Amino acid sequence: MNGNRTLGVVGLGSMGLGAALSALSRGVPTWGCDPRVEVRGRFEAAGGHVAATPAGLAPHCDVVLILVVNAAQTEEVLFGVQGLAGQLKRGAVVVASATVDPALPPQWEARLAEHGVHFIDGPVSGGAKKAAEGQMTVMASGAAAAFEAAGELLEAFAGKVYRLGNRAGIGSTVKMVNQHLAGVHIAAACEAMALGMRAGADPHQLYEVICHSAGMSWMFQNRVPHILAGDYTPLSAVNIFVKDLGIVLDAARKLAFPLPLAAAAHQLYLATAAQGHGGEDDAAVIKFYAALSGLDLPAAQEPSA
Template structure:
C-alpha cells in the first residue's frame, strides 16, 4: 500500500489498535511502549517491536505518538526518547495526544530545524474504532508534512480531516470534541443517578433513553459500563480531569465563559479526589450519594 514505514509510540488502547490496523493493511509498522506487556501484544500479532523510541525513529518514516499528555510527547520527541535526534530528514511526526493548542506549533518549529515535519493529529473514536482502523484523525499541518506521511494516515483511520496548514488547528478541534465528550459523560452519569434514586430500573432506563431524544453517543457507550459494574479504564476519569482542564485554560485566554465544562470538570475532580481517578470515566457516577450502583465482577 505504501513504501513508508510507520512507528507507533504508545501502544495503549488506541495506539495498539492503530498500529495493528496499519500492520494488517500492509504498512511496515514498528511499535514501542514502556510496558512490556503492550509490546508483547503487538509482537504477538506480527508487529515489529523497538527497544526504545530512538531505535524506532531510525527505522521509520512516519512516527505516531499516542502518549498521555504534552509532557510525555515532549519527552518522547526531545527528551529521554530522543526521537527528534534520530529521525532522518524528510520524516514526519504525527502528534496525537490531546494537548494545549499552543504547543504543536512550537514542536513543529523545533522539528523543522532538523528537517522533520509535524502533523498536529489528535484522534478520537476509542479502542474499538482504533482496532478496526476506523478512528478519526483531526489533522493540521503543512502540505509537505502530509506528503511525507503519504497514505499512512488512511491506513490507520477511517476519517482523516485536513483542517488547515498550521499545527494547532487539529488540537483546537480536539479540544472542542473533549469539551462535548466530557460534558456528555458527566450528564449521562447525573441522569442515570437521578433515575436510579427515583426508583427506575437502570437497564430499562438505559434502553428507553437509547431510543429517545435524550440519547447521546456517550450515554449509549458509557452507561453499559455502569450497568455491568465494570470500571476498568478504557478512558479514565483522570483523562477528563486533564482534558477539561485544557479546555478551561484555553477559554480563560479568550475570556470565554464555559459553565457546563467547569461543572463537569469539578465532577471529575471530585471523583478523582475520592480515589476513582484511575477508573473508567463512567465512574464519575460514584460521586452521587444515595444510590446503589450495579455490582459487577470488577468494581
C-alpha cells in the same frame, strides 16, 4: 498500502496498540515502541518490529504516530534524551495525537523543522475499538508538505482524516472542543442515570428508553452499559477528563471566554477522583452521586461458569 514505507507507533496503550495492529493487518511494515516489555512482546508476536525507545524506532520509520497520554510525555518522546528529534530521517513525518494545549503543537512543529522533519498536529477520536479497526478519526492540521510526505500511511490507522488547516494547533483546537462535549455528555449521562435510579426507575429500562428518545447522546449510549454491568475497567479513565477539561478551561481562560458547563463537569471529575476513582472508567462519575445519595449501583456481573 505501499509496503516500502514504514509506520512507527510510540505508545502501545489501548489505542496505540490497536492502531499499530491495524496497520500490520493492512500490510504496512510497522514498528512499535513502549516502555512496557510485555506490551512490546505482544506486538512483536503479532508480526511487528519493536524498539524500547523512540530513538531506537526513529531511523526505521517514514511516519511516526505518537499516542501517549499528555503534553509532557509527547515532549519527552520528541525531544528527550532518547527522543525522535535528531534520529528521524530528513523528510520523515511526526503525527502527535495526545490531547494538548493548542499553543504547544506550533512550537513542536518549529523545533522539528530544524531537523528537517515534518509535523502534523493530529489528535484522534474513536477509542480502543475504532483504533483496533483502523477507523479512528484524525483531526489533523499542518503544512501541505507534511501531508504530502505522510501520504497513504495516514490511512494505515485512520478511517477519516480531516485536514483542518495548514498550521499546527488547529487540530488540537478542534479536539479541545470535542473533549469539552465528551466530558460534559459523560457527566450529564451519569447524573441523569443517578437521578432516575434514585427516583425508582429500573436502570436497564431507563437506558433502553433514553437510547430511543431525544435525550440520547453517543456518550450516554456508550458509557451507561459500563454502569449497568458494574464494570469500571478504564477504557477512558476519570483522570483523563480531569486533564482534558483542565486544558479546555485553561484555553478558555486565556480567551476570557466563560465555560460554566465545562467547569461544572470538571468539578465532578475532580470530586470522583478525590473519592479514589480517578483510575476507573469515566462512567465512575456516577459513584460520586451514589456516595452522596446512598444509591446502590448495579453490581459487577459474575463470570459465567
